[in-house]
Amino acid sequence: MNNEIKLLFGSSFMLSIAVSALVVLPFTEFSKIEAPKGLRQYTQQELRGRQVYIENECMACHSQQPRSRSQAPDFERGWGRAPVAADYYYDKPVLLGTMRTGPDLFNIAARQPSQDWQLGHLYQPRAYAAESIMPNFQHLFVLKEHAETHDKIVNLPPAYAPRQGVVVAGQQALDLVAYLMALDHTYPVDDAPTIGQIPASLPSASK
């Protein structure tokens, strides 16, 4: 059994080095972090919207982590400053994303603050950007003959509006847009910026 014990010991040892470096040390290092002053907690509706974002796997195509100015022109695109760990204080789970099939959304609220635009764009992205390959999220909307009193009607460009009736935003669509409208990390952060990081502010012309 000698060799088996060696093998077990060795493989546990190797794994524990990796766990220490990539899990335990970050765990202790980030436990001390506090939320930045400019960052507010999500509202109940925003949290529901965040859940819709997760359910629809928006992070399969969108990141929430602009890169520093020394690395990439993310800031010039209007995506905002490079984040610090504290920016994600209220994010459970964290949704950094690994793909940019679509643009970064870390500051989408600052860049595109119109609720109407967001709703219409979710209903049919190609109505706003002809070459977009974003899926349409029409399952979050309802097609009605006539809107009722509390309904939020989605104003679409005529070419994309239904021939009859109106498109009404479902509760999930409204929640999702509420969440997107909360994605604004343009406040300044106190931490000494790490290399290449620029204090917060957005250029006026967004791309």
Place this chain on the structure above:
Amino acid sequence: MNTMAILLSAFVIAVIGLMFFIWTQRRELISTNREAAESIFGAGEIGAIEDPASTRTSRAAMQEERQSDGIVSKVDPKEIEERIDADRSSASVALLMMSFAAAWLLAGSFFGLISSIKLNAPDWLSGALWLTFGVTRTLHLNIVAYGWAPMACLGCTIWMLPRLLKTTLIGSGYAMLGACVWNLSLLLGLIGIANGYNTGLEWLEIPTPIALGIVVGGALIAMPLVFTLANRKATHLYVSVWYISAALFWFPVLLLAAKLPIHFGIEQATMNWWFGHNVLGLFYTPLSLACIYYLLPKIIGRPVENYNLSLVGFWTLAFFYGQVGGHHLIGSPVPGWLINLSIVQSVMMIVPVAAFTINQHLTMRGHFRLLVHSPTLRFIVFGGMMYTLSSVHGSMEALRSINTITHFTHFTVAHAHLGLYGFVTMVMFGAFYFIMPRIRGYEWPFPKLIALHFWLVVLGFALYFIALSWAGFLQGMMMLDASRPFIDSVVVTQVGLIGRSIGGAVMTLGHIVFVGHFLLMLLHRGPQRDQAALLWRDYMPTHAVVTTSN
């Protein structure tokens, strides 16, 4: 002392420590190089080729090729009898897992193909949550990552265990139960994801309570290893056994640690990529390498050329691979030391890969002509080459200068497929072709379908990989050019993405051929070919043994 100096000295100390560690491990695991490498062969078996998936003529051609080396084999019948007993003990459990794997392969291919087409035709198949791109992509990922790849790897390696340990498999019931628990959990998890129950963490999407079922399944599947090791008759633990043992131990620990409800914020991101990379590096990779280290020498009838090198390869893989996950977070707010550590270890992955590559090349040297005759060998050697390529590819991608271009683009997706498809899946195809005739006791009904399968998946994958890498590279370059609007980085990928869909469709066609053939094999349909594959007929043409396996 500056950061660079600290990092450099820590690195030097780590490498010296690692070398010392390997040296201490070496003392008993390897006494004599040759003897250890030859331990998977019966007495007098070296020089005898073994490919149950090739035709009688191919087999004869292969053997002739080997005999020209001047080695004549004469196998002790007792060894063969023992191996038949070993195969019989693992047959049901291996077959169960391999059948699950084949089913998941088809399902995974379809979801992959649907996702791929959607990037060219975004309004195709919309109107429901489970049909949206993000969800079909996630279903594809989870089906191949928790269905096809692990079931194939586990099925094939559990079949090898009793052979490697020269005994019968003990406790296969636990593994069968484990496989059922695992697959049921996976199915529930997929239904969950399709309906919006999703943790939001890539590679860990399956909701936690359901994922614990996979942890339990994984632990149960490891039980026969423990029992069989305790009853082993092999005095030496062959290199494949280390890989299998370590992987079976690592997986449940990885998934359990990842699912602990304590992770938060950026720490959750580092944990996410610690897991995401280790499930590749410490689970699929060692299991696939275990298959190559056993099957390749068996097929060509020649022991691994440099056995000591395989030991170095094993421990350096265990050490370096564990720490590479941080390179997925270059550019995000994780501590600089962690990123640097991961980049350094990513580059150091060249060590275990070189160890494997040199070994595979030296073992195959002078015998590459066997590839012409042996379909099993073709898959396995191709898979081994893709391991080298994908790992070097990965080391390069971890470098900051390249990562800045390729991160966030389809280039990374192409890389993931180079590893999990080009390497793991190809090796598994080869292993299936080798193992199935041994389990069922008869041959593959249509040998030509094996060749068709090979060329469909190889050509389909080549198109897939080249088209997607190209699209991803252009996408990355456009994204770095501040003078271009973002949408240009979308438009520029369209041609490459069409190429990827075509490549993916050809691969899927290959999978349909493979799974169809697998079903015929399972149900014993088609031409009955039971002349040459059986062990005793292979070695002892005059030995009259009544077929009882099955």
